[in-house]
Amino acid sequence: MHAETDDCDVLILGAGLAGLCLARQLLLAEPGLRILLLERRHQVPRREQKVGEATVQVSGYYFSRVLELEEHLLRHHFPKYNLRFYWGSTAGDSRYEEYSQSYIRGLSNVFTYQLDRNVLEAELLRVNRESPGFRCVAPAKDFDVDLATGGESHTFRYTANGAACSGRARWVVDASGRSRVLVRKLGLDRPSPIVHGTTFCWVDGLLDVEKLTDLTPRQIRLRPDRRTLGHAPVFLATNHFCGEGYWFWVIPLHGRTSLGLVHDVKRVPREEVSTPAKLVEWICRHHPCFARDLPQRKIVGRGAYDSFALDAAQSISADGWALCGEAGRFTDPLYSPGGDLISIYNTLVTDAILTRDRGELEAKVRMYESLERAVYEAYIPSYTVSYDTLGDQECFSLRYTWELAIYFAFYVFPFINDLFTDRRFLTSYLRRFARLGPMNRGLHEVLAGFYRWKKEHQPGRPAQTFFDFYEAWQLVAAEKCFYKVGVPVEEARTILDEQLDNLEEMARWTAAYVAARVLGDPRALTHPGFVGGLDPAALSFDPDGWRARLAACGETAETWPWRCTPIPLDRFTGEPMTVSLDPEEAELKVAGGAR
Numbered sequence: 001m002h003a004e005t006d007d008c009d010v011l012i013l014g015a016g017l018a019g020l021c022l023a024r025q026l027l028l029a030e031p032g033l034r035i036l037l038l039e040r041r042h043q044v045p046r047r048e049q050k051v052g053e054a055t056v057q058v059s060g061y062y063f064s065r066v067l068e069l070e071e072h073l074l075r076h077h078f079p080k081y082n083l084r085f086y087w088g089s090t091a092g093d094s095r096y097e098e099y100s101q102s103y104i105r106g107l108s109n110v111f112t113y114q115l116d117r118n119v120l121e122a123e124l125l126r127v128n129r130e131s132p133g134f135r136c137v138a139p140a141k142d143f144d145v146d147l148a149t150g151g152e153s154h155t156f157r158y159t160a161n162g163a164a165c166s167g168r169a170r171w172v173v174d175a176s177g178r179s180r181v182l183v184r185k186l187g188l189d190r191p192s193p194i195v196h197g198t199t200f201c202w203v204d205g206l207l208d209v210e211k212l213t214d215l216t217p218r219q220i221r222l223r224p225d226r227r228t229l230g231h232a233p234v235f236l237a238t239n240h241f242c243g244e245g246y247w248f249w250v251i252p253l254h255g256r257t258s259l260g261l262v263h264d265v266k267r268v269p270r271e272e273v274s275t276p277a278k279l280v281e282w283i284c285r286h287h288p289c290f291a292r293d294l295p296q297r298k299i300v301g302r303g304a305y306d307s308f309a310l311d312a313a314q315s316i317s318a319d320g321w322a323l324c325g326e327a328g329r330f331t332d333p334l335y336s337p338g339g340d341l342i343s344i345y346n347t348l349v350t351d352a353i354l355t356r357d358r359g360e361l362e363a364k365v366r367m368y369e370s371l372e373r374a375v376y377e378a379y380i381p382s383y384t385v386s387y388d389t390l391g392d393q394e395c396f397s398l399r400y401t402w403e404l405a406i407y408f409a410f411y412v413f414p415f416i417n418d419l420f421t422d423r424r425f426l427t428s429y430l431r432r433f434a435r436l437g438p439m440n441r442g443l444h445e446v447l448a449g450f451y452r453w454k455k456e457h458q459p460g461r462p463a464q465t466f467f468d469f470y471e472a473w474q475l476v477a478a479e480k481c482f483y484k485v486g487v488p489v490e491e492a493r494t495i496l497d498e499q500l501d502n503l504e505e506m507a508r509w510t511a512a513y514v515a516a517r518v519l520g521d522p523r524a525l526t527h528p529g530f531v532g533g534l535d536p537a538a539l540s541f542d543p544d545g546w547r548a549r550l551a552a553c554g555e556t557a558e559t560w561p562w563r564c565t566p567i568p569l570d571r572f573t574g575e576p577m578t579v580s581l582d583p584e585e586a587e588l589k590v591a592g593g594a595r
Helices: 018-028 055-068 070-076 117-129 182-188 219-220 277-284 286-294 336-352 358-384 387-391 393-416 424-456 474-484 491-517 528-532 544-550
Strands: 007-013 035-038 083-087 100-103 132-136 141-146 153-162 163-172 196-206 239-242 246-253 256-264 301-307 322-325 466-468
Touching: 007 018, 007 083, 018 035, 018 055, 018 117, 018 336, 055 070, 055 336, 055 393, 070 117, 083 336, 083 393, 100 393, 117 132, 163 182, 163 336, 182 322, 196 277, 239 387, 256 277, 277 286, 322 336, 336 358, 336 393, 358 387, 358 393, 358 424, 387 393, 387 424, 393 424, 393 474, 393 491, 424 491, 474 491, 491 528, 491 544
Parallel strands: 007 035, 007 163, 035 132, 083 239, 100 466, 163 322
Antiparallel strands: 083 100, 141 153, 153 163, 196 256, 196 301, 239 246, 246 256
């Protein structure tokens, strides 16, 4: 190996999912690029099974359409049947059919997948090697880099096969995962407020949660709850078995099943679940249905993190360096955001690398850094404020419906329209996204307070309940954005404004609903004086304040003009809590017209 052959346009550190995807995206955009990928491990992908299997709409679209891997995904990975959440009920928890469920019955129009990470990474390496400008060196040891400024090339050094190697690169991208080479070199590490641990393993064969029962196969097929739940294979979902401050995933792979517990360390001590054996014992104790199957399974791989959230003070620079994947920022596996962060960050990094004009690059990087920070921080209240709400179906269903509506409108819609790299759009997007920040945090605080109130005033398990998230009209309105493709910037801004209106109404209604539940007074859902006094940008859990304001509201025959029948949550209360509207007044206003 000669040092001069190591000069390249882009040096990528790490041959994991983030680095391999970035190389693929760059080569599709500019096939003539010279890309050198350095990996410290001997084998790519590594022999051990990799965790991080589930995708959601942004990452599913990115892997299939942006990276053009759709056929591979359909042939070698399971399609995903959304996310499903489970809670034990008064019916019990020793059989699958006794659990309460919140879910989406239909399949997503934007396909998502359950990934075998090792298989996907092997395919990415294969297709990347078809490009003459791509080279992967593994193992590469003793890496060091001198980062230049002002657009100059960076110099780097490493050893391979016992020989010293060196070169120059216009861009250096750290995709080294938790090695975080550039974060350590530049002192960019920043503590995350999320302190959650995880223990995970893989077992041999398919663990089908519908078979955690003593029903016969015929009885399983004919269960009456299929009228509500449908017939799609439930094992294709990312199945979450939930409790206060924790969730347990069940994800299918070909020939094995991925299992893992994610927990707030204040709620579940690390030492109770620190090994696969302890994990199996713990989950069979808290969700006894698994005792029918899990203890007999062969464990074929394992892993754990005491705390996995990561943050960085900066993630991209006009001086020609960037971070992606876990080398930069990571939050929590709930909702599978890891692939989304890779998708969005890699797209921004790719555009920056392809931008040759220094002035334009500097302007883009300032906005891209703001976007990357905003996308990351928007997740934080979900994991630091209201994580305990995982312990209650009603609280969590309110929470997830809100979060999913934001995700569809402000993450999926811009991404599938390539709008995150349009500076004209991004300026207005960041202004609108900033308006969501106070609403998002305030609503999480309301729901966290509601959970604590329910725990004190309504202890015990509730009756079995099935709830489809698409019963919330605001979420249906947000899902309509999937079909808004190829829109110009001005129309995109209008669509986001419509979605902001939907989200503001959703925040106001959720706060009014919680107030009505806590006060035991349904007028909180209808009285125009009370509802109008709820500021979506300044919400908090305030029973005393709510009680005083509602008491001060005079009698009136008028009601607050909700634009549609709100989320039907009567089944959680056992008494009427929704607002009945005249059908002619209940027309649903969604982005793009009435529904």
